[in-house]
Amino acid sequence: MCGTDVERAARDLEDQLQAQGRPERAAGEKAYLKSDLDFYGATLPQIRRTVKAFRAGAPDLGHDDLIALVEALWERPVHECRSAAVGLLELYGDRLQASDSALIERMLRESRTWALVDDLSASVMGPLVERCPELGATLDRWARDDDFWLRRSALLALLLALRRGEGDFERFGGYADAMLEEREFFIRKAIGWVLRDTARKRPDMVAEWLRPRVQRASGLTVREAVKPLPPETRDQLLATRSAPGRRRGR
DSSP states (O other): OOHHHHHHHHHHHHHHHHHHOOHHHHHHHHHHHTOSSBOOOOOHHHHHHHHHHHHHHOTTOOHHHHHHHHHHHHTSSBHHHHHHHHHHHHHTGGGOOGGGHHHHHHHHHHHOSHHHHHHIIIIIIHHHHHHOGGGHHHHHHHTTOSSHHHHHHHHHTTHHHHHTTOSOHHHHHHHHHHHTTOOOHHHHHHHHHHHHHHHTTOHHHHHHHHGGGTTTSOHHHHHHHTTTSOHHHHHHHHHHHHOTTSOOOO
16 A cells, blocks of 8 residues: 555545534533544444445455554544554554554544543553563553653553453552552542452452552542452442541542
8 A cells, every 4th residue: 555545544534424424422522531633523433334344345454554544544633544453453452562662652642532542541552562572561651651641651551451351560550559649630649440340350450459458549449449359348448538537549
């Protein structure tokens, strides 16, 4: 696929997304996400179907063409185009290489919204880290970044493996412990989210990790984390967090 073909494919995908959009939905989504991007008003299922149809028609798309197409879509200041770029990286994830983490990081820094960050981190970076364990060092760096979206991404990149009952809980636990008293909503929510999904397979491990930290954690984090736990364990943790005279997150 030459440069002209890449641009043609990007333009065709954009045209499809624009044709499916509704102006009233575009205005609502732009306001909801507080985004500087343009919106066509296509729904997420519509975006995903469009990307899946492209994948079905181009099953042999190579790495370099994939990256060129993703970059062509990402350069468009349109939410649906950027969402499609993320979807392509997810669907063609087996083509990605460790060096592509630099592109993923740039996209994360430019996303500025959970609507793009969460899939990029969990569904794109997460599987790539599983295939390329050396990228754990990249997550370690993200977990200390000044940009809270990168810190959130370090947490969520471990989500899918932990959800399966696998993955590196020790690494996640280290990240979460360091971020536990942050006031940023999206960090508090991410910690609780990963703990909640991990607890569905390994409730005892999550309860053991949370017990000495429950009064440091925010209420949001704890409420999410304890949802799958056995009622007795959940009630004990919530009671401990509510005990008077101890410092705890709000």
